[in-house]
Amino acid sequence: MVKINNMSKQWFIVYCKSREENRALENLQNQKIESFFPKIKKEKTSRGKKTICEEALFPSYLFIHIDQEDGNFSRIRSTRGINDFVRFGGKVTTVPDKLIEQLKKLCYVLNNLDVDTKSLLKKGDKVEVMQGAFKGATAIFSCDDGLARSMLLLNILNQEKSIAFSNKEIKKI
Structure with a gap:
């Protein structure tokens, strides 16, 4: 049976291995799992030269959007680059859709990009x-x-x- 609406989909936080957020993001996307890795552009000075680089807004953390009932949590935990889901009191933590929308907007503004209307x-x-x-x-x-x-x-x-x-x-x- 195929579900038509995505009302049961929720955003979760996964903890990644150190400096492997991009690898985890790529592997999740290969599995057709919607994911979000907030990054911001920052100006740094190195050897007297100013350069623009991207930095993680939340180092070692990714947000994924999956169906809580149908989502294969063990498959996601075993994805290369991911350690585990973030938990509070033993329960997997969810993030409200509105917060993810605000984070996406924040990344657009901080990176001086056009707003995704x-x-x-x-x-x-x-x-x-x-x-x-x-x-x-x-x-x-x-x-x-x-x-x-x-x-x-x-x-x-x-x-x-x-x-x-x-x-x-x-x-x-």
Whole structure:
């Protein structure tokens, strides 16, 4: 029997072997297991040169999205690079979907990437314009306009106008 909805899927935390998060992530993806490894770009100075490198937001930890009843926990524990699931009081720890969404958004913002509006904003959401001529204005998210832009409904002189904004310029209220 194939389940159509993913309502029983939950996010779990796995503890990885030291410096093997990327190996574990790759092996989980090869097994078709949705996983998330939050990283941020950081500027470092090495031998007088500034370089940009990626660092783990939570070193040695990955988030995985599996069905609690159908998920093969022993297969995941035996995946190369993974030590075990994070537990509190002997019980495997789950993470709310909303927290994962917030972490993804945080990674986009910290890495100065375009906000992934498909997963973060829905039609009708209120947003605030953070930069440009309309800075501080409140608008309503209408739709995506390509990968880096979104269409917003902005009330100008008591008329709603549809205007395109860069995803970097807006944030959800």
